[in-house]
Amino acid sequence: MPFQLFVALRYLRAKRKQTVVSVISAISALGIAAGVMALVIALALSTGFREDIQEKIVGATSHVNLLRVDNGPLGNYKELLAALERLPHVTGAAPAIFNQVFIVSPYRSQGGILKGVDAGRERTISDFFSHIVAGDARALDAPPPEAADPDAPPPADPLIVGKEMARQLGVRVGDT
Known part of the structure; x- marks a missing residue:
């Protein structure tokens, strides 16, 4: 058994008299898991939204606009x-x-x-x-x-x- 798993199980499992500690540990672990899940979902939505907006903007306009400094027409x-x-x-x-x-x-x-x-x-x-x-x-x-x-x-x-x-x-x- 890896050392990290051994330490985690040792502190997550309670002794017979400490069942309340085990319940609190389970609730804490579920809370952390829910928070990480919410963060991953929010980042995925944000990235997808940014890519969608970027695709729409770049698709409707050019990547580079070449203009004259004096705002006059380009004769050639x-x-x-x-x-x-x-x-x-x-x-x-x-x-x-x-x-x-x-x-x-x-x-x-x-x-x-x-x-x-x-x-x-x-x-x-x-x-x-x-x-x-x-x-x-x-x-x-x-x-x-x-x-x-x-x-x-x-x-x-x-x-x-x-x-x-x-x-x-x-x-x-x-x-x-």
Whole structure:
């Protein structure tokens, strides 16, 4: 019998007159076991939650965003994309434009950040379009229709609005 087991059993087993000590030892051991079990479960849940959140964030956004210091446009972005894609550990690259916007609906107005993307390239680097719950992301690939009247305003470009913002603004698929 190993020494550690011998010492543990010696102090856990009570003599005939000390049965109360044996009951208290059993309750203490069960309490410690329950505490360790709760700690292991909490750590497992926390780790799983962190990994799930990290996967969702990384899946919807890029690992690296390359921006100009002066906040101006990148004039040679096609050459830059080609150079980035030639790097050994880069699996994909896609251009994006970020801008602050003010959105007005018949019910409410709200500020937001507009992200303009090349839909074809965006599909190669993220799973953003897989999270769309209403409408069709393929509308982003279609060329804009020709206007019958040259003096008419151009047709609205397709736009993806987040679920919460759409609810707050009271807009639905097909609204312009």
